[in-house]
Amino acid sequence: MYTSITNRREFIKKMAVLSAMTAAATMFPGILFAEEQEKGIPNSANLDWKKAPCRFCGVGCGVLVGTENGKAIAVKGDPKSPVNKGLCCVKGYHSIMALYGKDRLTKPLVKKNGQYVETSMKEALDLVASKMQDTIKNHGKDAVSIYGSGQWTIPDGYAASKLFKGCIGTNNVEANARLCMASAVTGFLTSFGIDEPMGCYEDIDYADVFFLWGNNMAEMHPVLFSRLLDQRLKRGVKIIDFATRTTRTSKAADSSILFQPQTDLAVANAICYEIINNGWVNKSFVDKHCNFNKGLTNMGYGLEDNYKFKDKPEKINFEAYKKFLEDYTPEKVSKISGVSVKDIKYMAALYGDPNKKVMSLWCMGMNQHSRGTWINNLVYNIHLLTGKISTPGNSPFSLTGQPSACGTVREVGTLTHKLPHGVVMNKKHREFAAKIWDVPVENIDPKPTYHTVEMFRALDRGDIRFMWIQVTNPMVTMPKLKRYRDGAKKEGRFIVVSDIYPTPTTDIADVILPSAMWIEREGLFGNSERRTQHFDQMVDPPGEAMSDTWQLVEVAKRMGYEKQFYYKEETHIEEIYTEYRKHHDNKKHNMAPLEVLKSQPGAMWPYVDGKSTQWRFNAKYDPACSNGEDFHFYGKPDGKAIIWQRPYEPAAEEPDEEYPYWLNTGRVVEHWHTGSMTRRIPVLHKAMPHAYVELHPNDAKRLQIKTGDKVKLTTRRGEIILPASIDQRGVPAPMQVFVPFFDENLLINDITLDSFCPISKEPDYKKCAVKVEKA
Amino acid sequence: MPIKSYLAHPHTGKKDELIKALSLIQQCEVMPAQNQDVLILVTETENKTEEATLKEKLDTIDSLKLLAMVSGFNTPQNN
Numbered sequence: 055m056y057t058s059i060t061n062r063r064e065f066i067k068k069m070a071v072l073s074a075m076t077a078a079a080t081m082f083p084g085i086l087f088a089e090e091q092e093k094g095i096p097n098s099a100n101l102d103w104k105k106a107p108c109r110f111c112g113v114g115c116g117v118l119v120g121t122e123n124g125k126a127i128a129v130k131g132d133p134k135s136p137v138n139k140g141l142c143c144v145k146g147y148h149s150i151m152a153l154y155g156k157d158r159l160t161k162p163l164v165k166k167n168g169q170y171v172e173t174s175m176k177e178a179l180d181l182v183a184s185k186m187q188d189t190i191k192n193h194g195k196d197a198v199s200i201y202g203s204g205q206w207t208i209p210d211g212y213a214a215s216k217l218f219k220g221c222i223g224t225n226n227v228e229a230n231a232r233l234c235m236a237s238a239v240t241g242f243l244t245s246f247g248i249d250e251p252m253g254c255y256e257d258i259d260y261a262d263v264f265f266l267w268g269n270n271m272a273e274m275h276p277v278l279f280s281r282l283l284d285q286r287l288k289r290g291v292k293i294i295d296f297a298t299r300t301t302r303t304s305k306a307a308d309s310s311i312l313f314q315p316q317t318d319l320a321v322a323n324a325i326c327y328e329i330i331n332n333g334w335v336n337k338s339f340v341d342k343h344c345n346f347n348k349g350l351t352n353m354g355y356g357l358e359d360n361y362k363f364k365d366k367p368e369k370i371n372f373e374a375y376k377k378f379l380e381d382y383t384p385e386k387v388s389k390i391s392g393v394s395v396k397d398i399k400y401m402a403a404l405y406g407d408p409n410k411k412v413m414s415l416w417c418m419g420m421n422q423h424s425r426g427t428w429i430n431n432l433v434y435n436i437h438l439l440t441g442k443i444s445t446p447g448n449s450p451f452s453l454t455g456q457p458s459a460c461g462t463v464r465e466v467g468t469l470t471h472k473l474p475h476g477v478v479m480n481k482k483h484r485e486f487a488a489k490i491w492d493v494p495v496e497n498i499d500p501k502p503t504y505h506t507v508e509m510f511r512a513l514d515r516g517d518i519r520f521m522w523i524q525v526t527n528p529m530v531t532m533p534k535l536k537r538y539r540d541g542a543k544k545e546g547r548f549i550v551v552s553d554i555y556p557t558p559t560t561d562i563a564d565v566i567l568p569s570a571m572w573i574e575r576e577g578l579f580g581n582s583e584r585r586t587q588h589f590d591q592m593v594d595p596p597g598e599a600m601s602d603t604w605q606l607v608e609v610a611k612r613m614g615y616e617k618q619f620y621y622k623e624e625t626h627i628e629e630i631y632t633e634y635r636k637h638h639d640n641k642k643h644n645m646a647p648l649e650v651l652k653s654q655p656g657a658m659w660p661y662v663d664g665k666s667t668q669w670r671f672n673a674k675y676d677p678a679c680s681n682g683e684d685f686h687f688y689g690k691p692d693g694k695a696i697i698w699q700r701p702y703e704p705a706a707e708e709p710d711e712e713y714p715y716w717l718n719t720g721r722v723v724e725h726w727h728t729g730s731m732t733r734r735i736p737v738l739h740k741a742m743p744h745a746y747v748e749l750h751p752n753d754a755k756r757l758q759i760k761t762g763d764k765v766k767l768t769t770r771r772g773e774i775i776l777p778a779s780i781d782q783r784g785v786p787a788p789m790q791v792f793v794p795f796f797d798e799n800l801l802i803n804d805i806t807l808d809s810f811c812p813i814s815k816e817p818d819y820k821k822c823a824v825k826v827e828k829a
Numbered sequence: 830m831p832i833k834s835y836l837a838h839p840h841t842g843k844k845d846e847l848i849k850a851l852s853l854i855q856q857c858e859v860m861p862a863q864n865q866d867v868l869i870l871v872t873e874t875e876n877k878t879e880e881a882t883l884k885e886k887l888d889t890i891d892s893l894k895l896l897a898m899v900s901g902f903n904t905p906q907n908n
């Protein structure tokens with residue numbers, strides 16, 4: 055990034071500032087330096103500024119990228135973006151540096167006799183296409199697969215889905231968002247019949263109380279968290295951190311309430327019990343707009359291969375639901391959750407107060423949960439019982455981690471059962487997609503195949519022989535990683551990896567394709583608040599690097615699908631997006647035209663009559679409401695949302711005598727997920743150079759462990775040695791430990807468990823049993 | 830040409846005063862945090878003597894509670 059700034063002094067100064075900002079970011083949750091971005095920018099009249107959504111997290115901040123002589127040299131928050139209003143977090147400020155790491159992949163590499171050999175892009179793409187054709191011929195269409203990402207742009211995901219589902223005819227399409235967002239999706243679908251939040255970030259400006267359910271926003275969604283802090287300064291709002299570990303977020307919150315892992319299910323039910331018991335139910339809202347259901351229980355945890363589960367919803371009435379909640383009195387729940395009766399009642403009273411607007415926010419804590427769908431349902435229950443939903447400031451809000459988990463995975467539908475509009479199981483939906491894709495409807499298989507964990511199990515078993523992995527790093531992120539790494543390396547598997555840097559995943563590849571990153575190509579992302587944002591290509595990709603979209607188009611053409619992949623290189627993004635919009639051409643999901651997205655910092659779907667929709671299901675704001683009432687939950691056939699009876703059930707593996715601690719894993723503010731980009735940004739890498747294990751000070755004292763000492767963690771899957779971190783950034787509760795997963799040299803996922811929510815199939819990275827010893 | 834960056838913490842209610850005081854010093858550049866009581870201070874001096882003089886000057890600023898050097902890239906891991 056800075057090589058084009060000739061003045062070395064300026065360079066050192068800039069680095070000094072960035073270091074200080076990084077240090078400040080780790081000390082003060084949500085800290086922002088708005089003026090710095092203007093000052094730090096080279097004073098050059100030749101800078102060309104263009105807008106883009108930030109490459110990193112799902113907040114989807116608008117940034118302006120300054121380029122000069124073909125290089126991106128500066129970045130600042132876009133003051134016109136309603137998401138971040140000109141602000142940026144430490145990752146956003148450093149984002150362009152991720153383009154210029156020394157070891158960028160610039161040439162395709164093909165493995166020959168155990169060695170990687172450089173080749174041309176043409177030859178590499180020929181090889182990918184012919185290998186895929188051979189595999190289909192020898193093992194059938196369901197032996198090939200693609201594994202993508204919430205960091206895929208919308209056109210990347212769309213091209214992948216069209217090629218695999220529409221042309222080849224396999225539903226072996228999955229994306230890493232299965233590992234982070236699937237429970238949010240099934241939560242929305244089961245409660246409302248349609249995916250994605252009903253509210254938007256502007257809810258923050260109206261809410262009086264914020265409940266963070268296992269969500270370390272200060273580190274994971276820093277710009278949004280700073281908006282919460284800003285509201286506290288201006289309006290005295292309350293922030294309640296409800297979590298299993300004390301974090302930067304807890305320290306900045308008004309109240310930090312800790313619960314035992316997995317017992318959030320019980321506490322959510324206790325809150326509902328209190329709401330009903332104290333007469334805080336919004337009766338007219340519930341009567342008009344809600345149904346009550348129960349589903350199957352004791353579902354298992356998906357630990358065995360080919361595990362299957364299908365819920366059987368059954369209607370119940372309010373009385374039956376009320377009776378069920380008698381098992382969840384604050385007194386009973388306090389015993390299993392460790393949350394005091396007083397705190398449960400305090401939380402319920404805030405939710406129940408008719409004069410307070412409440413926003414609930416969550417991310418991985420509720421989604422990476424062996425009962426992830428249930429806990430999503432339970433938080434919706436609270437909002438539905440009180441009628442605090444779909445109005446400004448009353449908002450259950452599931453946040454995303456990746457920049458286009460919503461845009462690409464959930465909206466384009468790059469999951470095995472999904473189509474851009476609807477699901478493969480539905481004949482009408484298949485017909486609709488086939489028409490737009492220009493393929494015979496029989497091509498689209500009506501049966502979903504493998505969700506992510508099962509897809510890697512199928513690769514291990516040999517049911518899948520070919521896998522193309524784009525923009526993601528599963529050899530760091532898969533739970534119980536060793537099994538899947540060994541499986542991918544087995545004889546007779548062919549793995550293609552498209553990425554920008556070498557990673558543990560490129561290590562298992564037979565072909566490595568160098569990808570163009572972010573502003574090196576044109577693209578679109580969709581963030582957590584249904585906002586679709588477009589970015590232009592601003593700089594050239596290095597060497598032969600090529601966008602993931604165009605790699606897919608080239609391979610599709612080689613496989614004989616020229617008719618379906620008719621796009622021209624210069625205009626393919628526009629052509630693809632325009633075609634994609636046809637799938638959502640209805641009032642419930644209409645996407646804004648490309649010209650609109652080019653002219654402004656994004657638009658929120660449904661985009662109807664030239665307007666974004668901020669609050670869905672509310673007739674005042676949402677043009678898709680048509681029942682003549684104030685609210686219309688039109689995702690369900692009868693227009694009513696569902697309040698679910700879901701019990702507390704324990705996690706798949708809980709501490710016992712042999713493995714007496716809980717192991718929790720997660721992220722840190724400096725690094726983007728597996729660190730493959732941010733670890734190449736010197737200031738971020740040096741601020742957080744390696745993983746560590748956090749222990750509670752009492753446990754550390756008993757085990758005679760100090761910060762920096764080596765600690766051995768052992769689970770039923772294996773062991774790992776990490777340096778200890780005591781009373782530093784985060785403090786786990788007693789008998790719990792926390793390890794971040796960004797470090798490819800200390801792969802914590804080698805010892806995690808691959809249990810998942812039976813409904814969403816999203817793994818629970820937050821809970822397994824571990825033994826802790828001084829090494 | 831030592832270039833150093835610090836986190837400068839003002840006494841309660843003295844953030845604006847501190848920004849003003851630091852901005853008056855030629856070798857100092859200040860970037861206040863927008864939403865926290867802390868500022869980034871970058872100092873640029875020609876040599877060690879000038880730096881020592883600057884240090885003395887900084888010590889006399891009343892509104893300054895604490896000056897924590899970030900010391901280039903040797904940021905401690907967790908704090």
Ligand code: SF4
Nearest residue numbers: 108110111115143146
């Ligand atoms: S909060 Fe997320 S989207 Fe915003 S600047 Fe930071 S990393 Fe980028």
